[in-house]
Amino acid sequence: MRAVVVKAFGGPDAVEIAEVPVPEPRAGQVRIKVAASALNPVDAGVRAGYFGGAGKVLGLGWDVVGTVDAVGVAAAWQVGDPVVALLPAMGVPLGAHADYAVVDADAVARVPASVDAVHAGTLPLNGLTAVQALDQLDLAPGASLLVTGAAGAVGGFAVQLAAHRGIEVTGHGRAGDEELVRSLGAAHFTAEGALPGSVDAVLDAAVLGEPALEWVRDGGAYVGVHPGAQPGPVRGVRTGAVEVAADGARLAELVGLVDAGVLTLRVAGTFPLEKAAEAHALLAGGGVRGRLVLVP
Template sequence: MRAVVVTSFGGPEVVAVVETAVPEPAARQVRIKVSGAALNPVDAGVRAGVFGGAGKALGLGWDVAGTVDATGVATGWTVGDEVVALSYGTAKPFGTHAEYVIVDADAVAKAPASVDAVHAATIPLNALTAAQALDLLALEPGQSLLVSGAAGAVGGYAVQLAAHRGISVTGLARAADEEFVRSLGADRFVSGAVAAGSVDAVLDAAVLGESALEWVRDGGTYVGVIPQAHPASVRGVRTDAVEVSADGARLAELVALVDAGVLTARVAETYALDEAAKAHARLAEGGLRGRLVLVP
């Protein structure tokens, strides 16, 4: 099979497509024939060496949508099932940017019925990150939340999920994105200055750090999206950062929300697997609304 890897760190030019044996699932694992796999900033981080791992080939790709192609024992899945899954890890030999991928059975959920596999491939990492970040915030209906990067992939899901829970959401994004962010369910929109101490909590999907912390009231909550990189607590504000975990049951709940029209899966562009380096270059340019998706 073909798979996307990096064997040295750098820019998009280090991304390579290699030929390797089709992997075999062990007990409680499934093999998925990939139909679509999103490209995320974490993949660019692996490529650039942010997470280490020098001296060995590192596979890229965390999100997958496709068809169960083989199973180990005790999986609960059947060959032919249409699924989505999260393949967690920054130091794996092969990721979801491949023709086939092995994942743990409990990381898998049934694919949404309302969108195609390319759109479904944008759900696992970003929607799980948003949902698990909201869990850390532990807000009650009626409390106020500011989501930075509200037009982005994680931020957009966070706005929709929070609004669905009855939380009062302010979306922070570029002025040109106001109509879109409000369409996601934001009660308020800002593109510039935010009053200090004006919200109960911040979900900092734009990675603004200490400046975003200032917007939280005394005793409120701040959650970032880069593990262990959140700012130190001040004024009694609890600070934390989400580290996404694979959770097939939770992913199934999010898929159901996609099918119910609560969550919107967004695709910016698609690339063939052999064009992975071009996709990385496009990601580096920025300005995307939705994810890039590789299609084997």
């Protein structure tokens, strides 16, 4: 089968299509015939060597949507089930950018009924990152939250999820993003930032770091999306970063919110698997709104 891999770090031209054996599921795992898988900035980071792994063949792709093709012992899914899942592809030889992917059965949820496979393929990584970041902030309804990078994939989901929880959301982004961010449910928008100490919490999807921390009130909370890159606590502000984890039950909740119209899945374009390097080049150019999706 075909798989997108990196054998040496570099730019988009480091992306290769390799022929590899079809993986076999072990106990508690399922194999999915991949129908679509989003390209995310973390894939570009793996490709460029930001996360290590020199000298290894590294697979790319975290988002999986497709059909269960084979099951291991004690896997609570059946061949033919249409599913979506998160495959944490950090330092592994085979990711979701492939014809087939093997994932733990407890990472799997049934696909949304209201969208096609391409759109469903944008949900797992970014949706789970957003909801797990909000869980870490632990805000009550009525609290004020500023989301940086609010027009991006993680930020956009965070805006929608927080607004759905009754949180007063301010979206931070480029001036031209205001209409989009407000359409996602933000009560307020800023391209300049906020007054110091003016919000209860910040979800820093744009990785602004200390400047965003200054906007949080004394005793508030800050959560980033790059583990280890968050600023240290000051003024009693609790700081942390989300390290996204596969969670089929939580993913199923997000699927329900997609079908209920709470979450919007945004696709910027599709590429066949063999043109993965072209998709990486487009992502590297910046300004993409929504996710680029690879289709085997």
